[in-house]
Amino acid sequence: xxxxxxxxxxxxxxxxxxxxxxxxxxxxxxxxxxxxxxxxxxxxxxxxxxxxxxxxxxxxxxxxxxxxxxxxxxxxxxxxxxxxxxxxxxxxxxxxxxxxxxxxxxxxxxxxxxxxxxxxxxxxxxxxxxxxxxxxxxxxxxxxxxxxxxxxxxxxxxxxxxxxxxxxxxxxxxxxxxxxxxxxxxxxxxxxxxxxxxxxxxxxxxxxxxxxxxxxxxxxxxxxxxxxxxxxxxxxxxxxxxxxxxxxxxxxxxxxxxxxxxxxxxxxxxxxxxxxxxxxxxxxxxxxxxxxxxxxxxxxxxxxxxxxxxxxxxxxxxxxxxxxxxxxxxxxxxxxxxxxxxxxxxxxxxxxxxxxxxxxxxxxxxxxxxxxxxxxxxxxxxxxxxxxxxxxxxxxxxxxxxxxxxxxxxxxxxxxxxxxxxxxxxxxxxxxxxxxxxxxxxxxxxxxxxxxxxxxxxxxxxxxxxxxxxxxxxxxxxxxxxxxxxxxxxxxxxxx
Amino acid sequence: xxxxxxxxxxxxxxxxxxxxxxxxxxxxxxxxxxxxxxxxxxxxxxxxxxxxxxxxxxxxxxxxxxxxxxxxxxxx
Numbered sequence: 001x002x003x004x005x006x007x008x009x010x011x012x013x014x015x016x017x018x019x020x021x022x023x024x025x026x027x028x029x030x031x032x033x034x035x036x037x038x039x040x041x042x043x044x045x046x047x048x049x050x051x052x053x054x055x056x057x058x059x060x061x062x063x064x065x066x067x068x069x070x071x072x073x074x075x076x077x078x079x080x081x082x083x084x085x086x087x088x089x090x091x092x093x094x095x096x097x098x099x100x101x102x103x104x105x106x107x108x109x110x111x112x113x114x115x116x117x118x119x120x121x122x123x124x125x126x127x128x129x130x131x132x133x134x135x136x137x138x139x140x141x142x143x144x145x146x147x148x149x150x151x152x153x154x155x156x157x158x159x160x161x162x163x164x165x166x167x168x169x170x171x172x173x174x175x176x177x178x179x180x181x182x183x184x185x186x187x188x189x190x191x192x193x194x195x196x197x198x199x200x201x202x203x204x205x206x207x208x209x210x211x212x213x214x215x216x217x218x219x220x221x222x223x224x225x226x227x228x229x230x231x232x233x234x235x236x237x238x239x240x241x242x243x244x245x246x247x248x249x250x251x252x253x254x255x256x257x258x259x260x261x262x263x264x265x266x267x268x269x270x271x272x273x274x275x276x277x278x279x280x281x282x283x284x285x286x287x288x289x290x291x292x293x294x295x296x297x298x299x300x301x302x303x304x305x306x307x308x309x310x311x312x313x314x315x316x317x318x319x320x321x322x323x324x325x326x327x328x329x330x331x332x333x334x335x336x337x338x339x340x341x342x343x344x345x346x347x348x349x350x351x352x353x354x355x356x357x358x359x360x361x362x363x364x365x366x367x368x369x370x371x372x373x374x375x376x377x378x379x380x381x382x383x384x385x386x387x388x389x390x391x392x393x394x395x396x397x398x399x400x401x402x403x404x405x406x407x408x409x410x411x412x413x414x415x416x417x418x419x420x421x422x423x424x425x426x427x428x429x430x431x432x433x434x435x436x437x438x439x440x441x442x443x444x445x446x447x448x449x450x451x452x453x454x455x456x457x458x459x460x461x462x463x464x465x466x467x468x469x470x471x472x473x474x475x476x477x478x479x480x481x482x483x484x485x486x487x488x489x490x491x492x493x494x495x496x
Numbered sequence: 497x498x499x500x501x502x503x504x505x506x507x508x509x510x511x512x513x514x515x516x517x518x519x520x521x522x523x524x525x526x527x528x529x530x531x532x533x534x535x536x537x538x539x540x541x542x543x544x545x546x547x548x549x550x551x552x553x554x555x556x557x558x559x560x561x562x563x564x565x566x567x568x569x570x571x572x
Contacts, residue, residue: 073535080519080539084512087550091505214532221536223520230535231520238512258554265550272543280540413497488499 006150008319009326012187013164016180020168023175030358034173034365035103035342036252041178043259047266049178050250052185054082054241055271057141057329059278060192061302067283069292069301071224074233079275081234083268085241090264093242094251095491096410098260104339105248105406106347112409112484113417114476117351119405122424124347126401127245128340130394132376135336137391139380141329149306149322158377161330166373169334169341170366174253177334184327185270191317191324192274195305196281198312203288213284216291220283232448236396239455243402244395245343246335257494282308337369344368393435393450400454401428404462412466413481419466427458504553511549515542 032038041049066075102108106123113119139158146157168176203209213220223230241247254260286304289311290296298307309321345365350356356364404427405420431454437443438450445453471477501509519538 073533073539076536076539076543077520080516080542083543083546084516087508087512087546090550090554091501091508210532221533223533223535227520227522231516234516234520238516261554262551265547265554268547269544269551272547276540276543411499411501413499484499492502 002150002322004315005319005322006152008323009146009150012183012323012327013160015183016164016168016176019179019183020172020176023172023179026175029362031103031342031346031362031365032101034362035338035346036249037174037178039098039101039253040255041174041250041253041259042255043262043266045178045182046250046254046259046263047270048185049181050247050263050267051270051274052181052188052327052331053246053250053335054244054267054332055185055188055274055328056138056332057145057325059188059275060305060325060328061141061145063275064279064282064286064304065301067220067279068286068298068304070219071222072220072279072283073223074225074230075279076275077223077230077234078237079272079279081237082241083272084234085238086264086268086271088238089242089247089251090261090268092407093248093410094254094260094264095257095494096487097248097251098254098257099487099491099494102252103346104252104342105243105245105402106343108248108409109405109420110347110351112415112480113405113420114480116417116421119417119421119424120347120351122421123402123405124343124351126398126424126428127343127347128372130391130398131245131336131340131343132372132379133391133394135333135340135372135376136379136383138329138333138336139376140383142326142333143380145325145329148303149325155381158380161333162373162377165330165333165337166370169337170369174249174338177338178253180334181331184331187320187324188328188331189270189274191321192278192282194317195309195312195321196277196285199281199285199288199308202312203285209284209288210280213287216287220287226446228449229447232446232452236399236448236451239403240395240399243399243406245339246332249335249339249342257491285312337372340372341365341369344372393431396448396451397428397431397435397454400431400451400458401425403427403455404459408459408462408466410484410487413484414466414470415462416466416469418469419462419464422465423458423462426461427454430454430457508550508553512546515546 026033063075097108100108100111102111106120106127109119109123110116139161142161143154143157146152147154168180200206200209203212250263251260254263282305285308286298290298290307298304305325309318313321342365345361345368349364350361401424404423405415408415408423409420431450434443434445434450434453438445515538519535519542
């Protein structure tokens, strides 16, 4: 076990727990306090927290590994999509969701679609399934990373991570999650940018380092995949950012519509700089130090960041960089736990038992954080094969069903609850069918094609059913149009 | 029956999808040996330019925002 690194990581874990305890003192009597910090988070903190919630351990491990061993441009297609996704969320979704003062993304469906229970339950269930798989992958990544970097036992790491994250998330709610994510973001950003600076100094300047990297691996800057795959990869993330429930909760936690909109823009910038500088610098340095196709080549490309870090960072910085990688792996975990909790208590339970007292709903939410943490840790003990693919597909399944009801619900007056349900069934259900047929080799679709088919199919189903069921004269429609008129008036008067 | 998209938002929306088309258009091609490819240069630039553009265009009115927040708090 590496003593210094272990102590440092434990110190950060202790800080997260103390933050949870501190924020437990803030009034956590109602759902708005617990799930969205009563919409009082300011721009700098919200930007950092959104960045940390979005940038997972994959940014330090998998993505740089792909850039080193395959192609920088290919992995950047996902980043271009993600950055565009933040901007699309900032103009189409953020100011409007924020001005509605909700507790969750599914709460939007409740407000917009006449409090229809079916829609809330289906929406909540999609979130629980997709995010439990996502959580399993985060736990697995935490276990593997701690095992490799710190020499910790995989099972004990899972246990420790579960206890810490369940504890501070369940007692401190959104405030604790926000403040810990902000700390994690600072750590991640500094150590992703610092390593390329050290590498450039040691390798004789950026031009020399980059030309040598291209000389060693000419594919590094080329795309290396069919254009449809690159565009599909970009579009998956372009549409997904708006539909991520833990990102929506950050929008809802914003102090105002303007802060919500700006949070998305600044997070896009932060993430863009992080991936631009970090991915070029670290993968080019790795190619200089461990050329592909030679004996020095890294056996596991995923550890490119760690290999370069061990070359250039002094021991103290290595300790902090280790803490940064662990922080990146775990920064999404608390947001996911909170998103699952709100789906169970606020969306599913409150729909089935609408007369439940506020404190009981909150208690159920806290219990569901505990249950989700334990269940995911148990799955992570023996994780399913191809987990990354499974959770990526679960996310795409969720986006196929949610994007239409969310965006059409905000921008189209004729969107109805029946149309939204049709969108969820055809979008998410269609995705599952296509994915199953493709996996069973009944059909042969290129990577990401399921999403590119299911998303528009869901939208078309929504438009057809909404057109068929919309009745302009009904009091229900009139009331809804009036409500959305107010939302647009408020949001646009602030954001312009 | 559609809400009107503010002009700045419409511009940003078009920009986001247009950049994907421009970056990954058929003119990308393979890079010359030892040089950065068009795909790498344009996608790298987009990572910074797109959010900068959005931040530049997303100026809000602090005064109106405060008024609306006060109204909302009163309604709660």
